[in-house]
Amino acid sequence: MTNDSHILFETALRMRADTVETELRLLLDDRILPGEIVRPAHLMAAMRHGALNGGKRLRPFLVLESAALFDADGDAALRVATALECVHCYSLIHDDLPAMDDDDLRRGQPTVHKAFDEATAILAGDGLLTHAFDIIADETTPLPAERRAALVLALARAAGPGGMVGGQALDLDAERNKPEEAGIIRLQAMKTGALIRFACEAGAIIGGASTADRERLAEFGSAIGLAFQLADDLLDLTADAETMGKATGKDAAAGKATLVSLHGADWARSQLSGLVSQAHALLEPYGERAIMLKAAASFIAERNS
Amino acid sequence: MTNDSHILFETALRMRADTVETELRLLLDDRILPGEIVRPAHLMAAMRHGALNGGKRLRPFLVLESAALFDADGDAALRVATALECVHCYSLIHDDLPAMDDDDLRRGQPTVHKAFDEATAILAGDGLLTHAFDIIADETTPLPAERRAALVLALARAAGPGGMVGGQALDLDAERNKPEEAGIIRLQAMKTGALIRFACEAGAIIGGASTADRERLAEFGSAIGLAFQLADDLLDLTADAETMGKATGKDAAAGKATLVSLHGADWARSQLSGLVSQAHALLEPYGERAIMLKAAASFIAERNS
Numbered sequence: 001m002t003n004d005s006h007i008l009f010e011t012a013l014r015m016r017a018d019t020v021e022t023e024l025r026l027l028l029d030d031r032i033l034p035g036e037i038v039r040p041a042h043l044m045a046a047m048r049h050g051a052l053n054g055g056k057r058l059r060p061f062l063v064l065e066s067a068a069l070f071d072a073d074g075d076a077a078l079r080v081a082t083a084l085e086c087v088h089c090y091s092l093i094h095d096d097l098p099a100m101d102d103d104d105l106r107r108g109q110p111t112v113h114k115a116f117d118e119a120t121a122i123l124a125g126d127g128l129l130t131h132a133f134d135i136i137a138d139e140t141t142p143l144p145a146e147r148r149a150a151l152v153l154a155l156a157r158a159a160g161p162g163g164m165v166g167g168q169a170l171d172l173d174a175e176r177n178k179p180e181e182a183g184i185i186r187l188q189a190m191k192t193g194a195l196i197r198f199a200c201e202a203g204a205i206i207g208g209a210s211t212a213d214r215e216r217l218a219e220f221g222s223a224i225g226l227a228f229q230l231a232d233d234l235l236d237l238t239a240d241a242e243t244m245g246k247a248t249g250k251d252a253a254a255g256k257a258t259l260v261s262l263h264g265a266d267w268a269r270s271q272l273s274g275l276v277s278q279a280h281a282l283l284e285p286y287g288e289r290a291i292m293l294k295a296a297a298s299f300i301a302e303r304n305s
Numbered sequence: 306m307t308n309d310s311h312i313l314f315e316t317a318l319r320m321r322a323d324t325v326e327t328e329l330r331l332l333l334d335d336r337i338l339p340g341e342i343v344r345p346a347h348l349m350a351a352m353r354h355g356a357l358n359g360g361k362r363l364r365p366f367l368v369l370e371s372a373a374l375f376d377a378d379g380d381a382a383l384r385v386a387t388a389l390e391c392v393h394c395y396s397l398i399h400d401d402l403p404a405m406d407d408d409d410l411r412r413g414q415p416t417v418h419k420a421f422d423e424a425t426a427i428l429a430g431d432g433l434l435t436h437a438f439d440i441i442a443d444e445t446t447p448l449p450a451e452r453r454a455a456l457v458l459a460l461a462r463a464a465g466p467g468g469m470v471g472g473q474a475l476d477l478d479a480e481r482n483k484p485e486e487a488g489i490i491r492l493q494a495m496k497t498g499a500l501i502r503f504a505c506e507a508g509a510i511i512g513g514a515s516t517a518d519r520e521r522l523a524e525f526g527s528a529i530g531l532a533f534q535l536a537d538d539l540l541d542l543t544a545d546a547e548t549m550g551k552a553t554g555k556d557a558a559a560g561k562a563t564l565v566s567l568h569g570a571d572w573a574r575s576q577l578s579g580l581v582s583q584a585h586a587l588l589e590p591y592g593e594r595a596i597m598l599k600a601a602a603s604f605i606a607e608r609n610s
Contacts, residue, residue, distance in 0.1 A: 035459065036467020037495050043466055043474035094431060099423035118404035122427065123474050126399060126434065127466040133438045134461035137454045145451040149442045152457050154340065156439035161348055161432040162341020169348035169428050190342050 001298040009295040016064055017057035023082045024051050027135060042116070046124035047131075050112045051089040058300070059199040060085050062224075065292045066203020066217055076143045077206050080151055083135040084199055087159050090128035091195075093121055095168065129159075143206065150205050158198035167191025171256075178257055185226075185259070192232075193225035200224070200293075220282040220293070227275040227301045233260040234268045235304070272301040306603040314600040321369055322362035328387045329356050332440060347421070351429035352436075355417045356394040363605070364504040365390050367529075370597045371508020371522055381448045382511050385456055388440040389504055392464050395433035396500075398426055400473065434464075448511065455510050463503035472496025476561075483562050490531075490564070497537075498530030505529070505598075525587040525598070532580040532606045538565035539573045540609065577606040 060081035067077035113121035167190030200221030365386035372382035418426035472495025505526030
């Protein structure tokens with residue numbers, strides 16, 4: 001990736017993030033929807049604290065760009081993108097809890113249980129997760145019921161016990177029973193990979209793409225999900241705390257094996273380059289329309305924060 | 306309610322509970338579904354511990370009986386009933402956590418964080434909540450996508466920040482800022498009422514009932530939800546720990562005001578009788594078909610455990 005295209009991509013990412021942030025703010029305000037009784041101000045404030053955290057909004061970006069490949073309805077894609085970000089943010093809130101990673105800071109800000117309290121953080125995570133399914137299933141999300149149901153199912157499966165939550169459970173075990181290489185790969189495919197895979201697959205579902213296209217996008221998502229994790233592990237070894245805005249070297253300190261700690265940084269860089277080529281190849285059928293998604297794959301592999 | 310009909314109802318409730326238990330066991334086993342990677346054994350065991358707890362399965366019962374009013378598909382109703390029970394059980398697991406109610410026992414068994422650990426309990430709750438939406442949205446649940454999406458939406462709204470989770474947040478506040486009567490009613494309508502209302506409304510959705518029927522069942526659900534909470538508060542004041550299988554007098558000890566503590570036991574009994582009459586009246590249009598639901602309303606108001 002040239003420096004120019006890096007800058008262009010980051011600008012596009014930031015623009016999308018602004019749109020997602022606005023939509024999140026709208027969906028997480030204190031106004032009630034039909035069927036709701038009241039949205040307690042304190043809970044909603046905690047949910048917003050956890051969700052409006054200045055993240056890069058990479059997963060929503062992938063939903064929006066994948067959807068664009070199939071000329072999907074933009075409003076529908078934005079809804080699904082926002083719902084996915086709610087799920088991602090819920091997982092961070094629960095991950096940061098004292099009983100889990102016990103983190104005080106997230107992107108330089110106090111984590112939800114620090115800014116509020118532990119009970120409120122648990123409920124704020126529960127609220128974001130539940131609300132994500134509300135957003136997708138809502139009949140004001142301009143999609144046929146068939147696609148809304150398919151998206152709920154795909155998201156629930158990516159986030160559930162056979163996906164992200166299962167990955168978090170494996171991660172808890174990993175500190176006690178060091179997994180072998182296959183175990184690490186599986187853990188990461190679940191903990192971080194499943195939602196990134198869903199992000200890319202979702203675009204195809206929203207756009208009513210063929211099963212073949214849906215599978216192709218899901219495979220692209222798996223490749224960049226793996227790249228994302230490798231890049232993260234590489235950064236954990238090499239970056240300093242200032243660049244990352246969070247504590248680094250934590251995996252090593254926690255005695256967690258990663259593929260990078262097993263095989264070294266050079267191996268990781270060569271793997272990353274292979275994954276980017278594979279991801280780009282998967283997008284060949286879409287030609288120029290896939291430029292932004294290809295740039296996303298490169299960005300994920302090359303990012304330094 | 307005569308003693309005979311009480312016994313008949315309890316037998317029916319227990320039979321339904323067995324069916325729900327079997328379905329829960331099936332849906333929460335270690336076999337993976339398409340799209341899942343692996344279901345970590347430890348996490349699934351914790352989810353089962355929290356879900357297969359010998360509960361009365363009152364909410365599933367209400368789904369099944371409401372659905373029967375409209376000749377709904379029995380398999381579909383059982384799926385939705387089981388999904389709702391997953392949501393109920395997730396809320397108990399998170400409610401029992403040290404940061405929340407800090408309970409060691411639930412139905413005489415160690416709570417999930419006691420039997421496993423706190424992190425696993427948080428994830429088990431998250432897993433049950435997520436899996437509930439999977440069960441409903443799954444295309445093997447024999448319902449048109451339109452109804453699956455409507456059920457996901459209604460459940461997410463009943464369980465979300467404007468429903469159950471919001472009620473739990475209000476409950477946390479209630480220990481600090483004692484709410485007035487209107488505040489207590491709202492808190493209870495959210496914390497326990499919303500899911501019971503959903504249980505009854507769900508039957509109408511599953512059966513493809515008219516909007517008027519759907520609203521009537523929802524209203525029935527609200528009436529018995531309120532009755533459920535009043536009966537619970539009454540029991541908290543009067544029952545001994547042995548009958549309840551959990552600590553009693555906890556509300557008073559926690560300084561929590563309830564409608565019963567405000568107005569007394571006699572007032573509560575008269576309210577309960579009024580709510581049962583109201584609930585029965587709402588079911589008049591369904592004649593003899595509604596006998597089981599009417600018995601449920603009486604049972605809820607008169608239960609002593």
